Amino acid sequence: MSKARLIADRDFAVGPIDRRIFGSFAEHLGRCIYGGLYEPGHPQADAQGFRRDVLALVRELGVSVVRYPGGNFVSSYRWEDGVGPRGQRPVRRDPAWTSVESNQFGTDEFIAWCRTAGVEPMLAVNLGSRGVEAAGDYAEYCNHPGGTRLSDLRRAIGHADPHGVRLWCLGNEMDGPWQYGHKTATEYGRLARECAKAIGTTDRHYGAGEAPPVEFIACGSSHRGMPTYGAWEREVLEECYDHIHHLSLHQYYNDRAGDPATFLARSQEMDAYISEVVAVCDAVKARRRSRRTITLSFDEWNVWYHSHGAERLVPPWSAAPPILEDVYTAADALVVGGLLISLLSHADRVRIACLAQLVNVIGPIMTRTGGPAWRQTIFHPFALAARHATGTALRTLVESPTYACGVGPAVPLLQALAIRRDDGGVTVLALNRDLAEPLDLELDLRSFPALRPTGWQVLHEADLQAVNDERHPDRVAPRGGGAVDGDGRVFRARLPPASWSVLTFAAG
Ligand code: AHR
Numbered sequence: 001m002s003k004a005r006l007i008a009d010r011d012f013a014v015g016p017i018d019r020r021i022f023g024s025f026a027e028h029l030g031r032c033i034y035g036g037l038y039e040p041g042h043p044q045a046d047a048q049g050f051r052r053d054v055l056a057l058v059r060e061l062g063v064s065v066v067r068y069p070g071g072n073f074v075s076s077y078r079w080e081d082g083v084g085p086r087g088q089r090p091v092r093r094d095p096a097w098t099s100v101e102s103n104q105f106g107t108d109e110f111i112a113w114c115r116t117a118g119v120e121p122m123l124a125v126n127l128g129s130r131g132v133e134a135a136g137d138y139a140e141y142c143n144h145p146g147g148t149r150l151s152d153l154r155r156a157i158g159h160a161d162p163h164g165v166r167l168w169c170l171g172n173e174m175d176g177p178w179q180y181g182h183k184t185a186t187e188y189g190r191l192a193r194e195c196a197k198a199i200g201t202t203d204r205h206y207g208a209g210e211a212p213p214v215e216f217i218a219c220g221s222s223h224r225g226m227p228t229y230g231a232w233e234r235e236v237l238e239e240c241y242d243h244i245h246h247l248s249l250h251q252y253y254n255d256r257a258g259d260p261a262t263f264l265a266r267s268q269e270m271d272a273y274i275s276e277v278v279a280v281c282d283a284v285k286a287r288r289r290s291r292r293t294i295t296l297s298f299d300e301w302n303v304w305y306h307s308h309g310a311e312r313l314v315p316p317w318s319a320a321p322p323i324l325e326d327v328y329t330a331a332d333a334l335v336v337g338g339l340l341i342s343l344l345s346h347a348d349r350v351r352i353a354c355l356a357q358l359v360n361v362i363g364p365i366m367t368r369t370g371g372p373a374w375r376q377t378i379f380h381p382f383a384l385a386a387r388h389a390t391g392t393a394l395r396t397l398v399e400s401p402t403y404a405c406g407v408g409p410a411v412p413l414l415q416a417l418a419i420r421r422d423d424g425g426v427t428v429l430a431l432n433r434d435l436a437e438p439l440d441l442e443l444d445l446r447s448f449p450a451l452r453p454t455g456w457q458v459l460h461e462a463d464l465q466a467v468n469d470e471r472h473p474d475r476v477a478p479r480g481g482g483a484v485d486g487d488g489r490v491f492r493a494r495l496p497p498a499s500w501s502v503l504t505f506a507a508g
Helices: 052-061 072-076 107-117 132-143 149-157 185-199 231-243 266-288 330-345 379-388
Strands: 002-016 023-025 065-068 092-094 099-101 120-125 167-170 215-218 246-253 295-303 350-356 365-367 373-375 392-399 402-405 408-412 414-420 426-432 439-444 451-460 490-495 499-507
Touching: 002 414, 002 426, 023 295, 052 107, 052 365, 052 373, 052 379, 065 107, 065 167, 065 350, 107 120, 107 132, 120 132, 132 149, 132 185, 167 185, 185 215, 185 231, 215 231, 231 246, 231 266, 246 266, 246 350, 266 295, 266 330, 295 330, 330 350, 330 379, 330 392, 330 414, 330 426, 330 451, 330 499, 379 451, 379 499, 414 439, 426 439, 451 490, 490 499
Parallel strands: 002 439, 023 065, 023 350, 065 120, 120 167, 167 215, 215 246, 246 295, 295 350
Antiparallel strands: 002 392, 092 099, 365 373, 392 414, 402 408, 414 426, 426 499, 439 490, 451 499
């Protein structure tokens, strides 16, 4: 039997957990919007055409912010196409996904959907085919109170109050040669800076009480394996450092090799990626002798491989084709749980993160058009973390046996994080990467006033390939982990093999 130990001191903090780490992403791609968020005529649709069953699952998931409208889609998007009377909105080609876009769902519908779902909107602007003028116009339409052409257009359409959008992504994956309007780092960094100026970087642009100040996210690399990785971040930051708040990171993980031991260790690569981008941000900060610190927006992350390439089998120029519809396994849920631990462990620098995406397209929620909605396996670790991982992430010491795999020669069997909640309690997230054996975990929380165990939810399936589908929507779900022994300060729990757990403790 392997043994591992976790030690956390209540005063040794990484930092407060920003709720925006529990963000997601809705792109005009496949059936994410049409047949996902929006399906007028569906028995569950409300008066605005929003699926109530999906809204209920989004609330249960605990999503805080939703990024929109892309993704690769945004790089040829004309936001004006999606506002105003529906009958006058043009149908366009979307070159990113070789689909056609009806524009029946646009910015105003998205903002209304966010208000109904109780999430904060995060808008991406097109820095591929468009630039400064369109970005400024979009901000005028969304955020200006009134008395200008575009704010009055919004008011005339029926939205008297400004949308008050705080989070603005300056383009998407602009380092990628596949991106419509792909740019060099210097070209992009300058454009990002000028678009930030056009959208408005200071309270002066808005006036007291009119709208919240804005936060800008500039594009980092599309993933850690890009040939320009590192240099891209540095060159972009040199151009726009004083105008932006966050730099983006994107990464999708897979088990194409059929090697679950390596797959479960991928969160170590996410840790390294975050640390490397922090190092580049701080190197630019030092060179500029700046007092400003750039934080991170990991605004696309997930497992993605089951459906990879299947989009090429769909006839081009279809409307809302069923593409990128990964059906997630129990193993994927464990990996997503590990990735969540990594994001939260870097709470000092990761302020925003978006599980990509929300519905149908590599999403935690799946629907059948005209039919029901259900929870994919990856829904569960996200929902549990969003509910219980609130407060302050602690510097968590883990003593664990290690194993060798494709990620490295000595990967700890245990990945874990302790969180000091604001109610005085503690939450521990723990991944046992051992595929065959349970792990006896000792939780040393002796610096806290006496604690008592209040719950243990565990994701563990004998069959790592088990999935949830329309007929078996709850095949993979968290279950009670059993008793947690302890004396108020030191506790013991036997983690099942290949499992992800949330353990909670209350003060007193
Ligand atoms: O989320 C799917 C796609 O992955 C997004 O459109 C793009 O930004 C990324 O490459």
